[in-house]
Amino acid sequence: MDINLIAKQLDDAASNAASINxxxxxxxxxxxxxxxxxxxxxxxxxxxxxxIVGLKMGFTSEAKMKQMGVSDMIWGRLTSDxxxxxxxTLELSKFIHPRxxxxxxxxxxxxxxxEVQLTDLxxxxxxxxxxxxxxxxxxxxxxxxxxxxxxxxxxxxxxxLGPWSDPNRxxxxxxMELYFDGVEVEAGNSNDILGNPWKSLQAATRLxxxxxxxxxxxxxxxAGAATPAVFMKSGSEVGVAVAExxxxxxxxx
Ligand code: OOG
Ligand code: MG
Numbered sequence: 001m002d003i004n005l006i007a008k009q010l011d012d013a014a015s016n017a018a019s020i021n022x023x024x025x026x027x028x029x030x031x032x033x034x035x036x037x038x039x040x041x042x043x044x045x046x047x048x049x050x051x052i053v054g055l056k057m058g059f060t061s062e063a064k065m066k067q068m069g070v071s072d073m074i075w076g077r078l079t080s081d082x083x084x085x086x087x088x089t090l091e092l093s094k095f096i097h098p099r100x101x102x103x104x105x106x107x108x109x110x111x112x113x114x115e116v117q118l119t120d121l122x123x124x125x126x127x128x129x130x131x132x133x134x135x136x137x138x139x140x141x142x143x144x145x146x147x148x149x150x151x152x153x154x155x156x157x158x159x160x161l162g163p164w165s166d167p168n169r170x171x172x173x174x175x176m177e178l179y180f181d182g183v184e185v186e187a188g189n190s191n192d193i194l195g196n197p198w199k200s201l202q203a204a205t206r207l208x209x210x211x212x213x214x215x216x217x218x219x220x221x222x223a224g225a226a227t228p229a230v231f232m233k234s235g236s237e238v239g240v241a242v243a244e245x246x247x248x249x250x251x252x253x
Pocket of ligand 2: 133225
């Protein structure tokens with residue numbers, strides 16, 4: 001299997017908003033090859049002037065694993081071109097079949113090169129916020145297995161951050177809601193994210209160290225969705241509310 005070729009195909013699929021066939025239908029490849037494809041694919045974005053600005057965790061909730069038919073945590077890289085400003089407009093035609101999901105984001109205060117224990121994490125974080133992640137699988141019909149979706153940078157497409165709050169707080173038992181035009185379309189609880197979203201950040205520090213991807217000061221880490229993701233329509237307002245952390249929204253055209 002040609003890792004560079006597949007990374008290029010996935011990058012082109014994202015740039016052209018045109019889906020491609022699942023890799024695993026044609027190739028046998030393992031999780032290490034999947035992360036190698038992801039790294040190469042993200043390098044194309046970096047070379048175009050879009051540096052890595054964070055990491056995302058995926059499938060940290062039962063709801064997401066069930067929706068996509070997978071059973072393990074994954075992580076991907078967020079680049080600067082994926083960040084959309086709060087209240088800004090997302091052009092859906094730039095994506096293949098975008099979905100949105102409610103998330104919690106952490107802002108990193110100090111570089112991290114090793115796994116950080118739960119009780120130490122607060123020393124490395126200077127903000128938490130409600131967030132919306134937009135995911136867009138580059139695979140036909142949003143169908144993939146675990147290695148496919150890892151190779152495709154975990155469907156990362158865009159994200160929006162709400163106002164930062166003091167991170168010195170428990171993040172358990174917070175209601176997390178996704179709204180389209182003010183109507184709730186999904187609701188979950190922050191406990192659905194590994195029992196506690198801080199555990200997702202811990203997992204991010206472990207996996208980033210394992211794969212040699214340092215987490216840098218200023219990075220944003222998305223903890224993973226608490227609910228299934230929902231397809232969006234143009235001409236609507238997509239909002240997320242997380243109890244205690246507040247609200248965030250954007251518009252679609
Ligand atoms: C993969 C991305 C998963 C999450 O929050 O669990 C993810 C996908 O569902 O396409 O972002
Ligand atoms: Mg997500």
